Amino acid sequence: MTAEYPMIPSGPFAPADREAVYRAIYSRRDVRSQFTSRPIDDATLLRLLRAAHHAPSVGLSQPWNFILIRSAAIRAAAQGAFARANAEACAMFPAQRRPLYSTLKLEGILQAPVNLCITCDHSRGGAVVLGRTHQPQMDLFSTVCAVQNLWLAARAEGIGVGWVSIFDPADLRALLHLPDHVSPVAWLCLGHVEELHAEPELQARGWASRLPLEELIFHESWGQHET
């Protein structure tokens, strides 16, 4: 049945190539402070967007758009929206966590030479989308797969990426003039980086720790650690 269509071999990568993929996965970081001012050239940026565009998408609906933001005025407005949300966020934490929270740098909107908003168009692919009939959020999930493709490609290109999520989405919607059928999914800061934290910055700073993987794996049913 599959023989009618062109196929490609799909065995395991050679060890060095496999390790390159794992290296991208393990050394990827959420970058806020390490951006250099060096511009990202158009060819590199296009390779990142092309990697995002080749993410899996529900029913091949490709619900994403890529809004590149370089304008100082728009970045300043975004930084203002972040600052308002972040002040609200800080107040939500228990009093003993606020001093540490307030020392964390959680965005690099003005430092990064390029900001990128990846959006999800809920109308893409028509009224009924294959694979989305019973899980309407699948279009958002496809868009997130595009984010992660871009993030890993960026690591291989020496470009750092930071995902800023401390925004009232209505602020982003207004700032970028998004129509009602489009949701902002990820606001990303992109720029060249020369070094990255050896471990996730929130772990280095004592905010949270990596959970033991084995505790997160179950067999056949929720909570079942043995088969």
Added chain:
Amino acid sequence: MTAEYPMIPSGPFAPADREAVYRAIYSRRDVRSQFTSRPIDDATLLRLLRAAHHAPSVGLSQPWNFILIRSAAIRAAAQGAFARANAEACAMFPAQRRPLYSTLKLEGILQAPVNLCITCDHSRGGAVVLGRTHQPQMDLFSTVCAVQNLWLAARAEGIGVGWVSIFDPADLRALLHLPDHVSPVAWLCLGHVEELHAEPELQARGWASRLPLEELIFHESWGQHET
């Protein structure tokens, strides 16, 4: 400020390593029909789960769990849940699309030697999670990043992955005994593959086509193609 913490160099990968990352991204497919019956050994499976576990997560909350399903009974029940949802799904399409829809194979639940449900625990990380204060869906988005990490690692390992989304989520919740604070995010079929479609299967079969990337890129604001 960052000098207090251990850092790693983060320049671009060597060309061959960069190409390996792009090869994983471009040759990854949503697999339904190409699984061989060869089991996945535990070490390989653990590498895939470890790749998923190193996804970015909001506030380092790591909201994911990994439920490995090999039981024939549970896979048969899942396949039944899919078949019910898929019959409903087919009826939602315009009459002229139903004949093609009904010929598409949209899952490999019984063929794949391992099924994997990746879930999102909405209580993980406590009542207030850094970065999730203004966008509560960020925990689901983190979980999807884990899915995409696993998917790309699997490509490098010669393992095919298919994401089955045509389920009533309540069926998965009941089948896997998920507590109320946990959502099923992705039901994945995993198995060795010897060949993959050269282009996405839905494109090969004429269901949908790749959109031109340049039409999806805007500058500074929604809809703006020129700077």
